[in-house]
Amino acid sequence: MRGIAIVGAGQAGLQLALGLLALGGYRVTVVSARTPEQLLAGPVLSTQAMFGPALRIERSAGLDLWAGAAPAVRDVDAVLVPEPGVRALEFTMTLDEPAQSVDQRLKMARWLELVAERGGRVEYRSLDRAGLRELAAANELTVVAVGRGGLAGIFERDAARSPFDAPQRTLAALYAHGVGAPDPSAGPRARMHAVPGVGELYLQPALTLSGPCDILLWEAVPGSPFDCFADRPDPDEQLRRMRESLRTYLPWEAELWEAAEPTDAGASLYGALTPEVRRPVARLDGGSGGSGGSGGGGAAAGGADGPAVLGIGDALVVNDPITGQGANSAARAAAAYLVAIVARRGEPFTTEWMHDTFERFWHRHARHTVEFTASMLTMPDHLQAVFGAAAEHPAVARRLANTYAEPIDYAAWLASPELTEEYLATVRSAAPGAGPVPDGPLP
Known part of the structure; x- marks a missing residue:
């Protein structure tokens, strides 16, 4: 042997x-x-x-081994937050196969x-x-x-x-029970919020030691208001600070976290890579x-x-x-x-x-x-245009979702401005009544 x-x-x-x-x-x-x-x-x-x-x-x-117990997630609701409390460019990205955490x-x-x-x-x-x-x-x-x-x-x-050659984000995560859903009848859905110059927030339904939960991943631009966990607080304090920022930047999300609590004493994670x-x-x-x-x-x-x-x-x-x-x-x-x-x-x-x-x-x-x-970390103009187009064209949103699942597709349509423009032009011509696809950066 x-x-x-x-x-x-x-x-x-x-x-x-x-x-x-x-x-x-x-x-x-x-x-x-x-x-x-x-x-x-x-x-x-x-x-x-x-x-x-x-x-x-x-x-x-x-x-x-957990297919019947872990939440099966097909949809990711995305929102651009160009300034505190303002929602823009909302769309849903749908996966061809469900994800699991x-x-x-x-x-x-x-x-x-x-x-x-x-x-x-x-x-x-x-x-x-x-x-x-x-x-x-x-x-x-x-x-x-x-x-x-x-x-x-x-x-x-x-x-x-x-x-x-340096971390592009500082990372803080929290596993929590009791997080609300915008539409409980819609089933498990992930949520993604992008706050330009500040960071990104991702909420992922998951299975933990004590059952179904939600994971909030806090991707903070170094030095921004979201970058506030370097002292590695315990889960309760981390949740308190997250709620505070949510009330300022994403008040609609803060409402869903009012009854939340950490899943256990080890529910928080902080670092930078x-x-x-x-x-x-x-x-x-x-x-x-x-x-x-x-x-x-x-x-x-x-x-x-x-x-x-x-x-x-x-x-x-x-x-x-x-x-x-x-x-x-x-x-x-x-x-x-x-x-x-x-x-x-x-x-x-x-x-x-x-x-x-x-x-x-x-x-x-x-x-x-x-x-x-x-x-995704640097958001060049042509990728910003894709997110803008996703808010107008479900086909773009779906392809973007499935590029996360199958990154090889990145090379076919996101790797250069020319490839992206060629694809978006095809979408425009196929759906002339759906409105124009934005050509420039997001606001």
Whole structure:
């Protein structure tokens, strides 16, 4: 049996581990910093929303365990707030397949248990570089699915593919019960508010430890009035401050939060991240695994230069959550890596193979998530025009919604002003009575 070690117990790492165990023929070791009990008792980990394509991957692997309990969300109501208390450009984006959000404390705790139940080895400990070197030397392939803690910086930044060198938003999230809905009869719906120069607010129905809830993600422009959580307040204080800002900027939303309360003592999350892409291979002698592409030669991963490890998920590609790509991209990465590992059969997992595995994933998927997310953070004029057109044309709103679910479509219509104008011109000609599509930036 081929020995494969996976460091990290998030979406990418655990999905890959469970996929290998389902196939058989692999001795799988997962290293997790936290036990299932510690995960369940700890703070929230993310604001994940899984779109249809990623959910299909989970379903095919038998890992979509909460389909009957988690709210199924098809519609996202979007509102532009050009100044406090003013609603403009309202429209609804409809997904072709419903999205789903499951608290990762609940999800990863159960998946960790499944690894052990299905014959995998789980080691509960934190690793530094020395510990990772020992682990890699004892396995044919080691995949690193975490880029924090003692392993921070193990994968070098790829400057050519990294669109930013600083956080574009500060992030605050709160899981809450008792949030009202504008139209309770409409079923679960997500809500998105954009406040130019200040930030964005996203409300996502979800499933948490205590049942259905709502997640409010607060994307604040650094230094703006929304950027008010750097002292990391507890959930009650975070909710109080959020209500205060909602009353000023979104009073209609504030009314829906009057009866809200945090779901638990760990219901809040704060941080800031720099969107970036890292090189996929690290040599554990302190050097890197090559300069990218399919380089690195054909040396075995445990060659004379020290063992090499392969990154996956947000160990390599870090996206701001403004487009909800993190968990979705991780699910796709795990599925792609699983195929590549199986196709290797008995051949060694060389550094060349590692680079090629990531490069295929990068070109087929990850680059689109990076470009789409960067555009949403910077809002170039042609993308602002798309949001304006979405308020007039349901077809535009629907295509925009489904670009979140399938970011590869970004390259077909949002990647340049010319592509966008070509598409909007087609929409205009198909619906001459629907009114003009705005050509310029949003107000």
